[in-house]
Amino acid sequence: MAPGIPRTLRYQGGALVLLDQRRLPAHREEVRCTTAAEVAAAIRDMAVRGAPAIGVAAAYGIVLAAEEAAAEPNPSASALLARVASAVETLARARPTAVNLSNALERMRGAAAEAAAEGADADEIVRRLEAAAAALEAFEIDASRTMGRLGADLLGGRGRLLVHCNAGALATVERGTALAVVYEQFERGHLEMVYVDETRPRLQGARLTAFELAESGIPHALFVDSLAATLMHRGQVDAVLVGADRIAANGDVANKVGTYALAVACAHHRIPLIVVAPTTTVDLGCPDGAAIPIEDRDRAEVVGSGADNSAPPATPVLNPAFDVTPANLVHALVTERGVARPLTQATLAGVLARSPE
Amino acid sequence: MAPGIPRTLRYQGGALVLLDQRRLPAHREEVRCTTAAEVAAAIRDMAVRGAPAIGVAAAYGIVLAAEEAAAEPNPSASALLARVASAVETLARARPTAVNLSNALERMRGAAAEAAAEGADADEIVRRLEAAAAALEAFEIDASRTMGRLGADLLGGRGRLLVHCNAGALATVERGTALAVVYEQFERGHLEMVYVDETRPRLQGARLTAFELAESGIPHALFVDSLAATLMHRGQVDAVLVGADRIAANGDVANKVGTYALAVACAHHRIPLIVVAPTTTVDLGCPDGAAIPIEDRDRAEVVGSGADNSAPPATPVLNPAFDVTPANLVHALVTERGVARPLTQATLAGVLARSPE
8 A cells, every 4th residue: 555545445344444535635434335235336426436446346245245145044055146146237337437347246256156056055155255355355456566566667767757537546455556656666766746637527636646646745746637738748748657447359448538638649749658457457358449338427527516616507518437548549558467568459468368477 | 799698898987897707607797897906806817808808808997097097186198198007017917828918908008108199188098098998899899700700711511619718709809719600600500519628727618618609509518628539539520619818920829728738639630720819819029839928827726725526735736827839730820810721920920911801
């Protein structure tokens, strides 16, 4: 964990406790989920967000569903499996774009089915599911550290980094993806400045990334999203680092809305755009970016609550939460298994075929 | 005026009455200025904004200063000129980037000096200043209509237009600059959709442009600034129209922050970026964009008032109100004297040498 950053989530005794990211940085409050439906609501409403974090949260949501089933009188393995299947459906609907969510659910469903096939009783299936969720959490922690190291190796002496949204400790269960590289670069003494765009509409850059960097004592400056290209034009940016919510087989990257605009500006100014994401974010079932489902969110995120400082109440709004960046605009993809550079179908497949670093 | 849009400003009997643009669209309130200092404060605090509108407002600010001097016992022409000079200084400091402000003030100072040189008394100088301010207002009204026509001619059948900030009726004293073209294109039956970015940090797109277009019954959709490049990538945008706050002799354009990012995205997608501005926005005293002063505004515009939904209170903030787009990224400049395409030092000089259309 980065110093000073509260834990994004922790599982303890029949509850998943989430740091409520909607309330940061002004308030450090927790949301306590004891059912899969509560975890699904927390993901949908973005109490927890960030592709790796929602994957791990969903895994613990399955554990909660299994525990509930196992606590009933004379629980059968098959009743428990049905409960798990129902929770998988509920959680999968919470948010469509980040594939970590469905990957985690698939892994949990598989762990339950495998245990049942081996003749495990309900309590044993719950134990196996707890172990599977903990293993996913441990994987993401390891992946975060490795990506930080590989990303910093790639950057070398580049010290002026621009980041988008929050791909840090709050988006994951450790130091993050893109921000893991920033933390590592800071520890290596190479960091000069982190340029943090505010990331409309939900301001994850302003509320979460600026908060994380301040807690860690890392120099940073905040600005509106539309200034990023001008900072590049002025020669103030050495590299742009972003996370990802889903990476297609050909390397196209879905990430927070605004990533594509940064990619275009990077291409214009010949600045490397580096995507940092664990292999759990890759979806070989999507041939390319056009196949990635993009979540449209509520208009209220853009126009506000109808208070004074907003658009007229009836204004039509476009609010996709994500956009797709073609692989050819990505300088490199940093995963826990290595770096794909340039990012193509072949280099991505090559990285996936490796053992973890 | 576009239908349904309240007047940006009107001068009546010793007062300049401004529609308070900070309160739109929720409230239609007026600010009544009876001194040059009040006009300067209204410009600085953005009760009135938009390069042509602040030029005209400043001109009437000079009229108010002259009237005040002329109302004193035994007013002398020289005392009045001194009061005008002082008001010019006060108003010139209100906002640095839009050259319309200093151009208007220079014109007013010249009108007063010329009248005094011809032996006019204080009352006569006031009358001349009123006439000069009214002439500037009339010029901007004519210019708006002409730019609308020339811009629509340039667009031809292009009907899906993206606009930034507010360069409409509220930014001027008539139909605007970029939005004058939109209104004209709508009346010609060519308009399909206006894509309106919200324009952080002050949301002029959301609060003012969406309001104007709704009042005029023009189809539009609002979205966060960082989505614009993706709309271009999807093939939904035929042209981008923006206003300008200052245009250097070589054609470099200072305009609301975010314009440069749009220009880069236009270049990448081969979509024309069309700048629409009267010749009063050209500053031949600036050889290029690097010479244009860029106003840095208060951090509170970006981080809010310290309420829940904002960055940590101590976050360092970059908040330039404008950026500079190099002339070579501009497809064409539309002025009331004609179109400079491509936009170069030579084509700009050629347009300036023409008579008004």
